[in-house]
Amino acid sequence: MGKLISQDDVITKTVKGLIVLPENHSLVNSLTKDVSHMMREAKTACMHCSLCSEVCPRGLLGHRIEPHKLIRIASYGKVCDSKVTPVNAFLCCGCRLCEYACVQNLQPWKINGILKGEMAKAGIRNSLNNKPEKSAAFREYKKFPVNKLIARLGLSSYDKPAPMVPLEKKFSNVFIPLKQHTGVPAEPVVKVGDLVSKGDLIGKISEGKLGSNIHASMSGTVTSVGTDSISIQV
Template sequence: MDKQLINFIREAGIVGAGGAGFPTHVKVNGKAEYIVVNGAECEPLLRVDQQLMTFKAAEVLEGLKAIVKETGAQKGIIALKKKYKLAIEALGREIHPGDPIEIFELGDFYPAGDEQITVYEVLKRIVPEGGIPLQVGVIVTNVETLLNVSNAMKGIPVTHKYLTVTGAVRKPVTVKVPVGISIREVIALAGGATVDRFKVIDGGPMMGKIVENIDKPITKTSKGIIVLPEEHSLIQGKVRSIEIMLRQARTACCHCSLCTEVCPRNLLGHKLHPDKLMRIASYNSTCENDVSVTEAFLCCECGLCETACIMNLQPWKLNQFLKGKLSSAGIKNPNNRQPVRTNEFRDYRKFPVKKLVARLGLDFYNVDAPLVESVNHEFLCVVLDRKQHIGVKTEPLVQAGDVVALGQAVADVKEGQLGAKIHASIDGIVQRIDENVIEICKR
């Protein structure tokens, strides 16, 4: 296997651009039957991947073809929603006869972008419980990651990030910005908030997290910034503590099983029963012998159970809590079954995105966010998180006072460690290095 592409990717510091930030040079350093591109972008309000597939189709395909060749895959399959017509047309114009590339059109349901769901939709292969797509011969990659691979082949490292800024802002927009600028600056690029008291979600409305400090920097994995009024029901649900939720569950949960009936992992055949875990939390028992709290490890925390719950409870939050408690006690996921079939009602229980947007109270904010490739703004400082990936924290390659140039490597992990290089995203001088960040400012 030619390792040149792997070296390019590692030197560029590429990680998964839309998830947990797994280092790409490790992910693609092996064999796979298929490369599946996750272009579903099923989280409401976000527009990044749709826009990149439309306006950067050639570069995205260049990165995909390189990974297909590197891994010896039969083909690369771009999975995107049928409604993304402009992206489908743009990609179609760039795919030539003989290219090992296909387009697969997904339905408009949530969470079509969960990698295990995507793999099943495209190839009808079920990833084992607690497993990864590679166990069924598949590598799943993100759209922006492929763009970054294309850049890496030209010697361009990851210094900038595409993200959608939307919600209660004056001009919803998708922008390309230097890694390390603050969320506050990003909101300003969208004209600022339209309400005085607001909260910010980093990511999508379903799986994104509330940002406590909007001076926090953008990282390589940032995908969307959503501004909403403090009193919005979505915000209120995210800030509700596990203790309050469980207290409500003991009195309000009617054990109707709706949460389990829409659970994407349960519908794949995985042994996950959110309703029974809620019963354990309420009564310490389900009166059944085949249910264990370790089922919580199988939850992808997509939040669909909360949306389906008629009592506005949050089984996913309980699962998140249980995973933390079990892990801190040294208990690992024992669930590794390989389902042979999905739930027979799966196709009828897919949750339409249009219905999801309405349930979340986001219709007013579900608007276009045009792509702006170059913003008319000079960024004076960036704060680079030393750990923007799964793995170990990077070690500085520079010292305070050093002059650095855009694209220069400023931090890396040691040989053999899991991680990714970090590069300067502006020209400037290293102002500060501490345990967590490297700050660079213009002269």
């Protein structure tokens, strides 16, 4: 469920881990595949076999999402089921398992993402907030094997012991975003010229707001304070 980042991106509170991949890796190609190309593939290659829906984790929990019906929009311009609407796409968590279960490597998750974006622009909200009454039948037997998923992701060669090692590199300056989380950006509590120590509070969430406080990642002098970031230099 990760995303592509460049060498210019910064580490934030939401970063859990990094995998360095060649530019032509299948995962990179999947994430960067042009939307129009993806729609053409869905229109011409989808067999409507429903395998993507059989393994969908959200569907197996009992949520009303069936990726194989939503991908019909690419082929027919509709879902061909009076009980299903594009709003069901809001239930997609974007795990992308549907793509790796598909024998044609199609991307129902990407179509769901497009639908969610277009509906959000139109002011349409998710109305499917009810808790599932029960999970799908035989759910325990439909879970996708982890080893099979790793192989389909093309990551088998990365599945090795990775012991933690001390980082010796020292930095002379850092750029710290004030929004690294869900909610509003933190408000700066320092000014240019202030001396800070590693761990000091430099950005605070206003009372009653959703967000996360920001702390200095190194000791030094504050060199810039903006509405979206703070810079510190040794």
